[in-house]
Amino acid sequence: MSPVWTVTGLLTGVLLSPVLRGQMFLHSVPNGEPWRTRCQSCDHRIRFIRWNARCSSCGIRIGPPPVTVELVTGAVLALLIWRVNDPLALAALVWIALVGVVLAFVDFSVHRLPDRLTLPAFAGAAVFFAAANLAHFAWALLGSLALSGLYLVLALANPAGMGLGDVKLALSLGLALGWFGWLAVVYGAASGFLLSGIFAAAMLLSGKLTRKDSIPHGPFMLLGTLAAITWLT
Ligand SMILES: [Zn+2]
Numbered sequence: 001m002s003p004v005w006t007v008t009g010l011l012t013g014v015l016l017s018p019v020l021r022g023q024m025f026l027h028s029v030p031n032g033e034p035w036r037t038r039c040q041s042c043d044h045r046i047r048f049i050r051w052n053a054r055c056s057s058c059g060i061r062i063g064p065p066p067v068t069v070e071l072v073t074g075a076v077l078a079l080l081i082w083r084v085n086d087p088l089a090l091a092a093l094v095w096i097a098l099v100g101v102v103l104a105f106v107d108f109s110v111h112r113l114p115d116r117l118t119l120p121a122f123a124g125a126a127v128f129f130a131a132a133n134l135a136h137f138a139w140a141l142l143g144s145l146a147l148s149g150l151y152l153v154l155a156l157a158n159p160a161g162m163g164l165g166d167v168k169l170a171l172s173l174g175l176a177l178g179w180f181g182w183l184a185v186v187y188g189a190a191s192g193f194l195l196s197g198i199f200a201a202a203m204l205l206s207g208k209l210t211r212k213d214s215i216p217h218g219p220f221m222l223l224g225t226l227a228a229i230t231w232l233t
Pocket residue numbers: 039040041042043044055056057058059060
């Protein structure tokens with residue numbers, strides 16, 4: 001990877017992270033509860049959170065640990081900038097990645113993938129992909145339908161294991177993978193299941209999880225997609 005791209009990706013990640021952390025804070029609430037807008041400790045209105053993960057008013061720790069969001073976002077953006085040349089396709093993927101980082105942290109924290117994030121992720125990416133190449137976009141759309149169709153079948157077969165949030169996330173991930181062809185859709189889906197399986201096995205073996213617990217699948221779907229795109233481009 002050229003150092004220029006690495007630095008560009010990392011800097012963009014660090015610059016955008018206060019917004020991403022703000023969105024994570026807003027959306028990290030259990031199903032059925034209103035979105036969070038204020039610090040639980042001092043009632044300060046929270047829109048952005050700096051890298052140190054503290055309320056700017058009272059200093060209490062909030063959200064993911066310091067520097068994690070910055071590093072994850074920076075690394076993902078650096079990878080995408082390195083691998084993808086078409087600027088509009090890159091814009092589509094960066095958009096999914098930014099919303100995806102928020103979704104991954106929210107899913108880890110409260111086991112849900114809100115529509116308020118999964119649906120804009122798909123809509124924004126669709127606009128950029130369609131602008132890049134309409135015929136290619138039509139094929140990508142088939143990938144999107146195939147992947148979300150697969151997750152819909154899994155969610156209906158075992159509602160405890162997979163949720164409709166995963167189905168809606170698969171819309172944008174299938175679109176991103178479909179842009180790179182069918183092989184990418186297959187690799188991306190398979191890597192997602194493989195990574196989540198490895199994580200579940202590790203958690204069970206280390207005793208941090210029992211068989212009754214469920215693990216969030218969204219972060220692994222996102223990671224699998226990134227792996228497939230990095231590998232196949
Ligand atoms: Zn506060």
